[in-house]
Amino acid sequence: MLKSSVQRASASALAQLQRQFSGRFSLSSSKIIGSRFLSTHVADSAVFRVARPTVALALNELRDNRGARKLKKRVGRGHGSGHGKTCGRGHKGQNSRSGNSKPGPGFEGGQTPLTQVFPKRGFKNALRRELQPLNLDRIQHFINTGRLDPSKPITLREIYRSNLVRFTDGVSLLARGSHVLSTPITIEVSRASEAAIKRVEELGGRVVCVYHNKLALRALLHPEKFAVLPKSAMPMTAKLRKMYSDPACRGFLAPEISQVYTPTSFNFERAEQPKA
Numbered sequence: 001m002l003k004s005s006v007q008r009a010s011a012s013a014l015a016q017l018q019r020q021f022s023g024r025f026s027l028s029s030s031k032i033i034g035s036r037f038l039s040t041h042v043a044d045s046a047v048f049r050v051a052r053p054t055v056a057l058a059l060n061e062l063r064d065n066r067g068a069r070k071l072k073k074r075v076g077r078g079h080g081s082g083h084g085k086t087c088g089r090g091h092k093g094q095n096s097r098s099g100n101s102k103p104g105p106g107f108e109g110g111q112t113p114l115t116q117v118f119p120k121r122g123f124k125n126a127l128r129r130e131l132q133p134l135n136l137d138r139i140q141h142f143i144n145t146g147r148l149d150p151s152k153p154i155t156l157r158e159i160y161r162s163n164l165v166r167f168t169d170g171v172s173l174l175a176r177g178s179h180v181l182s183t184p185i186t187i188e189v190s191r192a193s194e195a196a197i198k199r200v201e202e203l204g205g206r207v208v209c210v211y212h213n214k215l216a217l218r219a220l221l222h223p224e225k226f227a228v229l230p231k232s233a234m235p236m237t238a239k240l241r242k243m244y245s246d247p248a249c250r251g252f253l254a255p256e257i258s259q260v261y262t263p264t265s266f267n268f269e270r271a272e273q274p275k276a
Helices: 002-022 136-144 156-161 194-202 214-221 238-244
Strands: 025-033 036-043 052-055 131-135 170-174 186-189 206-209
Touching (some): 136 194, 156 170, 194 206
Antiparallel strands (some): 036 052
16 A cells, blocks of 8 residues: 555656656756856756856857868878878879879870871961951941941951951951942941942942951950050061052052051051040
8 A cells, every 4th residue: 555655656757757857948047157158057947956167159269060170190100090001092093103093085094195196287377367257248237227337447346346257357348239339438347348348339339358366356355355455467468468468459558548547446656545
C-alpha cells in the first residue's frame, strides 16, 4: 500500500516537472557586465523557476563558422604528416615533375603536334581594309527622307551618324541604282568605282577619295573623345599612295583635285578642340 502511494506521488511529480520544462522561456531580466551583454532566462511559471545566464554577444568571442577557414596543405614535413618525402605526388612520372602536371593545349605526349606536322601557307595582311559598299540609290533614298543634307559635303561622319551604312575601315562608293540618283552631291569616301564617279559628276556633283587610318577614322567619328584632334596620317603603302594620287580615282592627293577642293574629313594639322 505504501509502495503504490509512493509510486503515484513520483509519477505526479514527474508529470509536473515535464509540464514545467515544456513551457517556453522568456527574457525577464538583462544586465551589462563589462563589454558583455548578460541575459537571464527564467521560466514563466512561479512554481518551478530556472535561471540560465547566457552571453548574447561579445566582441572578443566572434568566430568564423566551422570549416570556413582551412589551413593550407604543408608538404615535405616528415612521414608523420602523411605528406612527407614525395609530398603526395608518388614516384616518377609526368605528374610528379614540377611544372608538367598540366600540359598546354596541343600537347600530344611528346609526339609531333598536328599544328607542326602540316606546313603553313600564305599570310594575313595587317594593313588590309574591309570597305563596306554604299550604292547611289541608297544615298538618294536618305536624301528624300531628310536624313542626309545634300547642300553640305557628305563625309564618313555624316554616313556614320545617319546610319546610312555601318563600317569599321571605310566606305566604297558603287553605282547600283545610278538612274535613281537625281541630286547633285559632294561626297568623300574611301574608294569609288568608275561608274559611280561618272554618274555623280554628270549631275554636277563631286567625288573625292580620302584616306583614313584607324586613329584618323576614330577622331573623325568621335571627336568628343579627343582633347586635341590628331593630324591625319598619309597613305602608308606605295599602292595606297599611288591610288590616292591618281586623278582618275579622284584621290585627294592628286594635284587636279587638291587645287580645287580641300577635304573636310582630313586633318592636315593638329587641332585643339573648342572648350565647352
